[in-house]
């Protein structure tokens with residue numbers, strides 16, 4: 001069984017791949033990863049990790065893996081232009097999660113991917129190349145920054161998932177940030193998504209459910225993991 005680890009800025013997520021890709025829901029951070037490995041280490045044959053988190057978080061996870069899986073190969077996934085090229089000025093600066101989320105569409109060559117996580121990223125794949133994208137603060141980050149940096153805008157956690165005019169401070173903030181992201185995603189989709197017939201907008205990330213009903217995008221919660229599997233298989237093939 002392959003173990004895939006996606007280390008984001010908010011949390012750690014893990015998938016196991018035996019027959020199919022399965023999210024391991026119990027794993028949410030380094031501690032729960034260790035608890036899970038305690039019971040499941042013997043079934044793991046290889047590990048892949050993609051990290052955009054701070055170096056210390058990565059090192060913590062890395063040492064957990066070393067202690068529970070001392071003889072198992074751990075691949076840290078990196079950008080590979082041979083699998084999917086980017087137009088980024090400095091490709092090594094492109095977040096690995098963004099590149100991985102586009103990888104499942106590399107063969108098809110066209111897609112617009114929205115990753116609604118800590119940051120909300122929108123990336124365009126066209127002519128089989130990453131053409132560039134946008135990075136914005138995600139829904140939670142927008143709300144937290146407004147609450148921290150303004151004197152009057154402190155509010156209880158208002159429900160996310162609506163875009164209508166807000167009638168309280170909390171609603172104005174949460175509806176406003178969702179509407180801004182939805183509008184941007186639709187705009188990018190309109191500009192770049194018309195080259196293919198099928199829905200070419202895809203959405204992933206922890207906040208993706210809030211976009212439901214506001215955006216015509218296919219939900220692909222495991223998109224980064226789908227990409228990880230492709231990148232990992234390519235590395236394993238190359239190592240043979």
Ligand SMILES: Nc1ncnc2c1ncn2[C@@H]1O[C@H](COP(=O)(O)OP(=O)(O)O)[C@@H](O)[C@H]1O
Pocket residue numbers: 007008009010011012116117118119138139140141204205206207
């Ligand atoms: N159990 C959870 N823990 C933390 N965030 C969650 C959880 N469930 C949903 N979320 C939402 O997911 C967002 C983070 O998305 P995610 O894709 O996991 O981020 P990242 O990849 O940046 O770590 C948070 O802003 C939060 O609103």
Ligand SMILES: CC(C)(COP(=O)(O)O)[C@@H](O)C(=O)NCCC(=O)O
Pocket residue numbers: 008009010052093094095096097098115117118119120121135
């Ligand atoms: C844009 C991101 C912060 C998104 O991270 P996430 O919200 O998934 O935790 C991450 O992809 C990143 O650190 N990227 C490096 C900068 C770049 O992609 O240009």
Ligand SMILES: [K+]
Pocket residue numbers: 115116117118119120121205
């Ligand atoms: K993201």
